[in-house]
Amino acid sequence: MADDKNRMGKVMNEQEKFEKRKKITKYVLITISVLFVFFMLVMPLFCIVSSSLKQGLGFYFKSVSSKYVVSALKVTLFATVIAVVINTFFGLCAAWVTTKFSFKGKQVLATLIDIPFSISPVIVGLAFLMTFGRLGWFYPVIRWFNSVFGANVRIAFAIPGVVLATIFVTFPFVSREIIPVLNAQGKDEEEAAALMGAGGFKIFFKITFPQIKWALIYGIILCTSRALGEFGAVNALSKTRGETFTLPLEIDALYMSGTENSITAAFAASSILVIIAVVVLVLRNILEYRAKKKGQEQAAS
């Protein structure tokens, strides 16, 4: 009996020790995580805000409404809207073709669509230069077009180049959000509708669209935020401040001027993009939370 009790005590002790160690691990890991996120991610955010307000609110508003910043903001918004529209259209087509049909080379197509993710933005800029710039094979075509029609179309170092680069870097954003959703839902519903004689657009709008609505919105949000912030690719293709500069390029120019004032102005201009980034993060969390809750509801039913 006594022996038994002793052993029980020992087991309890070990159990307690185990629990205690588990608890210590927990707090150590949480502390590491919180510190990492604080120093690596939260502090930069504070730093931007404090730097942009360093010379007072008056200076802040003067900076964000300067001629160059306003022009850059216009260019940025223009390129973003076009990129989002085109990539949404492309994303829907690509998602439809890769999830609703089986064909040879599907894996290859899916990989090709994802290429822009893994390519340095600087190379993107270079690629458009080598296509549409003076040395590019398309340059003679543009010259011919301009001489025949008396037009003055330019792509490299002009707005179209900026737009193209923006489309390139955000190319797979929408399709990547929709494809997993469509894969998870299968194609039975579309097949059933087609069997009954429904046409492509009817199937898409009545059956597929409601399934991908939130993923699509999320994809568009991501696409927008990336398009607004693209720097490297545009940098190679845009040289004229106040005309073809996007907001990140304007920030770069201000920062590189190096004076105290211009650096503060750079951070002020950055704050516009930061606000958008924070909004995107909040929306992302709301959408994700919704999706999770919905998933749980469906699992429960």
Place this chain on the structure above:
Amino acid sequence: MEETVKLKKAKKTRVIPGFKLTMGITVTMLSLIVLIPLASVMVYSLKLPPSEFIKLITKQNVVYAFTTSIVCSFIAAVINVIFGVILAWTLVKYDFPGKRILDGFIELPFALPTAVAGITLSKMYSDTGILGKPLAAIGIKVSYTHLGIIVALIFIGIPFVVRNVQPVLEKLDGQYEEAAYILGASPSKTFFKVILPELRPAILTGFGLAFARGIGEYGSVIYISGNSAKEHTQVVSYVIMQKLSYIDYASATAIALVMLVISFLLLFAINVIQMKQAKRTNNI
């Protein structure tokens, strides 16, 4: 004989409409926007005579830039794997106040424009910055050194690891750990022998993505790196941009081609890992 009946190729049945239309649009847009421009770079750089090509990419500052980019990205990716797994673990396994905010912040590097991240990090870690000042006091210089490049690449790469590991951890059944525990495995043994192997494909994918992103990174790195040829703090993308502004297209495309090859190899490796993972999870 029945066995020798010659079979015609069956017409593919596609009940769902829109195959030709969406395939056409997808392939056309992909070609116009992505493939043709990339091909232009390749064609142009392959037009260079091989000896010239080799000479351009073996110039000392180019080799240094490649070394800097690859080594720094690798170190940053390793650090990201360590912290990424800890973060994912904390976010999945524990409950604590502020967890959702922490979770939300992970995505900040994706949402923040790279140039903004770049100037901010550079300022923060400069000798007068909030973090740079105390660090300088104990003799650690961050901005304008290799350490600075690594810090920027950690910032840019952390979401890749966390977001790849997190869902796998979430799916990992608690029963799995319990089974190992009942069999008498200690928690650390359980983690290293049971959980880590399960996470390996996700970790490798996250590592690969962070590494690939790091090698090509431009905006967030160029301000903090200092771009000194003497101190080897130039990264590859900076060198390409520099060649571009000198209108030295030959060098720019030659370096770009090498980088493209590296990216494609990494992309291929990631795809192989992901396909293997999909196969394994489908078989269960």
Place this chain on the structure above:
Amino acid sequence: MYVEMKNIYKQYGDFRASDNVSFGIEKGKLVALLGPSGSGKTTLLRMIAGLETPNAGDIFIDGKRVNDIPASKRGIGFVFQSYALFRYMTVYDNVAFGLELQKVPKAEIKERVMKLLEITGLSGMEKRYPNQLSGGQRQRVAFARALAPNPQVLLLDEPFAAIDAKVRSELRLWLRSMVTQLGITSIFVTHDQDEAVEVADEIIITNHGKIEQMGTPSQIYKSPDTPFVAQFIGRPSEVHNYDTLNGFDKIEGADKAVIRPEFVKISKFGKLDRYMSAAETGIVEDVVFRGNRLDVTIDVHGIKITGEWSLEKDSLEIGEKVNLLIYRIYVMDDTKAYLCENKEMQEDDVFYI
């Protein structure tokens, strides 16, 4: 023949899913395509529907060759294994979908949908969404949706696979009475022989892309044509040296046989009243409780035979010696199965299937 397949071949890469398949189905019949997974049964169903195209061969529906007619114009109602209900539409909209596509006037649609919901027992559920229904209700919606446009042929892919065992048997009877009542030609795919036997008028057994046998459930049950069918139907035990059993002779070229539990009568040792000369002696090797009976495995000089034992009788112990009367067996060579009666106990037959 109302639905007819003629010399159908279907190849997926190296895998031949249909290998010279031909069969015909009469109007109004309810037919089961039965076979193990990978035997090509679902492929056949999908080819009839037009979801797949055969590499060779012709498909006829109501005397018309439909190979080149798109799926949506074949007059087919299809119930998917997953039901494929439109999850963002109500029950009403799901059932009305096909009719709306045919541009049927609204009032008529309403009338038809309501009637279908009534006969499928779903009245009052028209405003619900699929995820608010039980498995059985979802299946009924899928059924009503397939029937709404008045198809000539109803095709069902594993219609009961996703349903709890208890509801399943109810639904089988329901489906059977529904199809008989409507008189619509129906084909369903299943891997469950009980389901096929219980529901179908006729069964087509598939294996390795070929048709093994087609017939009514009792034909299939009583006289299996091929070794595969003999081994697939019922709960057979496979036997090798069948000629060493009392009352059975070796048939040239056939060295395997199957014995079903219902072909065997087990008696306590020495308690057999007749046909002692036809009986065998064996040792009880295993007893398994099956709810309404016991399954008893008996070792007869090395041959393992499973029979049934009523719970009403005195129980059997493992190791106990028993008498065993085998009425009949199916002897098989490579391509055919033959029925062999116990020759020691002719004339006075005591067993009826």
